[in-house]
Amino acid sequence: MSEPLPHASVISDLLPSSVSLDSLRADGILPIRKEDDLLLVAVPSLDRYDRAQALGYSLGLVVDVEIYDPSDIADRINELYEIRSGVADDAVHDMEGIDDVDALAREDVLSDSVDVPVIRLVNGLFADAMKQRATDIHVEPYEDSVIVRFRIDGVLRDRLKLPRSHQAPLTSRIKVMARMDIAEHMAPQDGRIGITVGGRAVDVRVNSVPTQHGERMALRLLDKGGGALTLKDLGMDQRELEIMNRIIASPYGMILFTGPTGSGKSTSLYAILQELAKPSVNVITVEDPVEYDLPGVAQIQVNEKAGMSFASALRSILRQDPDIVMIGEMRDFDTAHIGVQASLTGHLVLSTLHTNDSISAVSRLADMGVEPYLLAGSLVGVVAQRLVRRLCPHCRRTVEIPSLLARQGVTEAWGPVGCPKCSGTGYRGRVGIYEQLFVDDDLREAIARNAPASEMRALAEPQGFRTLWSIGLSLVEQGLTSPEELIRVAGEA
Numbered sequence: 001m002s003e004p005l006p007h008a009s010v011i012s013d014l015l016p017s018s019v020s021l022d023s024l025r026a027d028g029i030l031p032i033r034k035e036d037d038l039l040l041v042a043v044p045s046l047d048r049y050d051r052a053q054a055l056g057y058s059l060g061l062v063v064d065v066e067i068y069d070p071s072d073i074a075d076r077i078n079e080l081y082e083i084r085s086g087v088a089d090d091a092v093h094d095m096e097g098i099d100d101v102d103a104l105a106r107e108d109v110l111s112d113s114v115d116v117p118v119i120r121l122v123n124g125l126f127a128d129a130m131k132q133r134a135t136d137i138h139v140e141p142y143e144d145s146v147i148v149r150f151r152i153d154g155v156l157r158d159r160l161k162l163p164r165s166h167q168a169p170l171t172s173r174i175k176v177m178a179r180m181d182i183a184e185h186m187a188p189q190d191g192r193i194g195i196t197v198g199g200r201a202v203d204v205r206v207n208s209v210p211t212q213h214g215e216r217m218a219l220r221l222l223d224k225g226g227g228a229l230t231l232k233d234l235g236m237d238q239r240e241l242e243i244m245n246r247i248i249a250s251p252y253g254m255i256l257f258t259g260p261t262g263s264g265k266s267t268s269l270y271a272i273l274q275e276l277a278k279p280s281v282n283v284i285t286v287e288d289p290v291e292y293d294l295p296g297v298a299q300i301q302v303n304e305k306a307g308m309s310f311a312s313a314l315r316s317i318l319r320q321d322p323d324i325v326m327i328g329e330m331r332d333f334d335t336a337h338i339g340v341q342a343s344l345t346g347h348l349v350l351s352t353l354h355t356n357d358s359i360s361a362v363s364r365l366a367d368m369g370v371e372p373y374l375l376a377g378s379l380v381g382v383v384a385q386r387l388v389r390r391l392c393p394h395c396r397r398t399v400e401i402p403s404l405l406a407r408q409g410v411t412e413a414w415g416p417v418g419c420p421k422c423s424g425t426g427y428r429g430r431v432g433i434y435e436q437l438f439v440d441d442d443l444r445e446a447i448a449r450n451a452p453a454s455e456m457r458a459l460a461e462p463q464g465f466r467t468l469w470s471i472g473l474s475l476v477e478q479g480l481t482s483p484e485e486l487i488r489v490a491g492e493a
Contacts, residue, residue, distance in 0.1 A: 005030070005068060005072055005073070006032050006033065008076055008083055009083065011030065011031065012080055012083045014031055014032075016059070019055070021077060021080055021081055024055075024077055025077050027048060027051040027055075028043070028048055028070060028073060028074075029048055029051055029052050029073070030068075030073045030076055030077060031055065037060075037061055038062050039055075039056050039059065039062065039063050040064050040065070041064070041065050042066055042068040042073055043067060043068070043073075044067070044070035045067065046065070046067070049065055052065050074198075074199070081127070081198075082131070118172075118173045119173065121170065121173075122170070122173050122174060122177070125137060125148065125159075125160075126195055126197060127197055127198075128150075128159070129150055130198075130202065130221065130223070132152055132423070133153070134150035134221060135152070135154075135220065135221055136218060136219060136220050136221065137150060137151075137159075137217075137218075137219040137221065138151070138156065138218055139167075139170060139171065139217040139219075141164070141211065141214035141216060142164075143164070143213055145161055145164055146161075146162040146163070146164060146167045146170065147161055147162075148160040148162065151262075153389045153425075153427055153428070153429065154262060154389065171208070171214070174193075174206060174217055174219070175208065177193045178191025178192060178193045179192070180206065185210060185214075185215060187210070188208060188209045188210070189208045190205070190206065190207050191206040192204065193206060193219075200223060200224075202221055202222065202223055203222045204219050204220065204222070205219070205220040205222070206218075206219050207219075224292070224293075229267055229270065229271050231245075231271045231272065231274075231275050233271065234267070234268060234271055234432055234434075235431050235432050236434060239464070240434055243436045243464065244272075244383070244436060246438060247383070247438055248272055248275065248381075250348065250381075251346075252343060252344075252347055252348050253348060253349070253378055253379065254339060254340060254349045254350075254351070254378045255349070255351075255380050255381050255383075256353050256361050256379070256381075257351070257353070257383050257384075258354065258355040258356075258357070258361050258382060259352075259354075259355075259384055259386060260354065260386075261354075263385050263386050264385055264386075264387050264432055265385065266291060266328070266352070268385060268434075269326055269350055269352065270292055270294065272350060273285070273294055273297060273324070273326060276324055277295075277324075281323040281324060282320070282321060282322045282324070283296065283297045283298065283324045283325075284297070284298045284299075284300065284320060284322040284324075284326075285297060285298070285300065285325070285326040285327075285328070286300045286310055286313040286314060286317065286325075286326070286327050286328060287299060287300065287301065287326070288301070288310070288328050288329070289301060298317075298320075300313050300317065310328065310329065310331060310332075310335045311332070311335045311338060314335060314338045314342070315338060318338075318347070324348045325347050325349050326349075326350045327339055327350070327351040327352075329351065329352050329354075330351050330352070330353050330368075333369040333370070336368050336369070336370050337369070337370060339351060340365075340370055340375065340378045341374075343380075344374065344377055344378050349378075353365070355384070356384070357384045357435060357467070357468065358382040358383060358384040358437040359382070359437060359456050359460075361384075362375065362379070362382075362447055362453075362456065363453065372447055372448055375447055376444045376447040377444070377448075379447065381436065381438050381439055382437040382439075383434055383437070384435040384437075384468060385432055385468075386433045386490055387430040387433075387489070388430060388472065388475065388481045388485050388486060388490075389429075389482075389485050390427060390428060390429045390430055390480055391414055391415075391427060391479060391480060391481055392416065392417075392418075392422035392425075392428045395416075395417040395419035395421070396415065396416065396417060396426070397414065397415060398412065398413065398414055398415075399413050399414060399415035399482075399483075400413075401413045402483050405473065405476065405483055410473055410476060410483075411477065412477055412479070413476050413477070413482070413483050414479040414482060415483075427485070431480050433475065433490065434471070435466065437460055438460075438465075440463060442459045443456060443459050446459055468490045469486075469490050472490045473486070
């Protein structure tokens with residue numbers, strides 16, 4: 001059995017700059033050690049021996065080979081790209097005088113074959129963002145600088161501070177990749193970029209808005225290779241999972257997910273659809289945008305310019321004889337009204353809504369114009385959710401319990417410290433909080449007569465209803481998150 005591959009930094013010192021990492025990746029080979037005039041090359045199989053020999057010939061060395069797992073070789077080559085490119089930082093110093101560049105289709109941003117500094121900078125930002133698990137990249141122009149920030153685990157962090165002169169080439173490059181109008185600087189624009197990072201397909205949604213100091217850009221990263229999560233992957237405990245299964249077991253009615261942008265509503269909807277999508281049922285979705293490709297599900301992309309809104313698409317798909325309908329978001333009365341009507345005529349309708357908690361969804365729909373008696377007959381359940389950052393298990397420590405939590409019975413609390421495994425933040429990853437409201441007969445009666453939220457909450461508690469705050473308190477006691485993070489996400493009780 002072969003020894004473990006050397007560290008990427010050791011291999012990097014071995015490789016002259018004339019050796020292209022792109023060619024090594026294409027050939028699937030990797031030089032790993034040099035002894036006098038002998039070069040040892042890692043190969044996935046002996047049929048790559050001739051390519052290893054060609055590499056040795058170009059370097060004037062005799063070659064011997066060892067067999068390694070192809071995935072191990074690929075991982076080391078990806079690490080070499082990061083070392084060689086400096087992951088965006090080195091390109092910053094070479095950007096003066098760079099103008100616009102030509103458009104490219106989906107391209108691999110891990111490449112050492114481009115020399116234009118602005119291209120290397122943007123490629124490096126994408127590669128670095130994926131490495132750090134960022135979900136968004138923000139490019140923010142100010143009077144004398146341009147700040148690039150990553151959103152990691154729901155929190156923005158500064159990544160680069162660039163001179164003001166870099167703003168035009170940077171935004172132009174992003175707009176070219178996203179097929180946006182680079183001559184338009186005074187109107188908002190939307191675009192899409194398709195890239196690959198180390199073999200992983202990534203789609204990027206781009207939005208630009210004009211500001212006082214130039215165009216501000218927000219890029220949402222969607223890892224297509226990650227796939228949609230299942231219900232078990234959402235991190236619910238057994239009790240919460242039982243309530244969720246009870247809610248989605250209904251053959252018809254309406255199920256709503258509420259919460260702010262970035263709280264994981266779409267992820268939960270995809271998990272439910274994967275659970276419900278069977279060959280015996282017809283599942284159709286209307287989304288903006290379609291984030292994951294779900295097997296066996298007909299997914300429709302909203303296109304306002306072509307007249308394909310949530311409401312118009314929903315009217316059309318109801319003539320497609322669906323069993324389950326997922327509407328990306330209930331934004332207006334038309335969409336909500338059609339969704340309610342569909343749920344009353346034998347369809348299971350899933351959608352999202354922007355409210356602070358589950359019970360507020362009832363009053364929100366009433367404000368949109370949905371009659372309470374119709375809502376009472378259609379609503380099956382409402383799930384309000386949040387994502388709180390998970391404390392790094394390698395460096396967390398016990399802390400003094402804040403008085404607010406102590407008064408509510410919390411007996412132990414943990415806080416962040418910071419270590420190399422969590423990039424010094426004290427947090428790594430996120431965990432979901434799910435406030436689930438199952439609508440039984442008593443709640444239906446209360447909804448129909450437009451009862452206040454306090455009464456509906458009192459009716460729900462005997463069936464096991466727990467608020468976001470109370471669920472978050474249990475996560476604090478378990479050491480999964482910190483008191484400060486709970487207060488930041490769920491607010492004070």
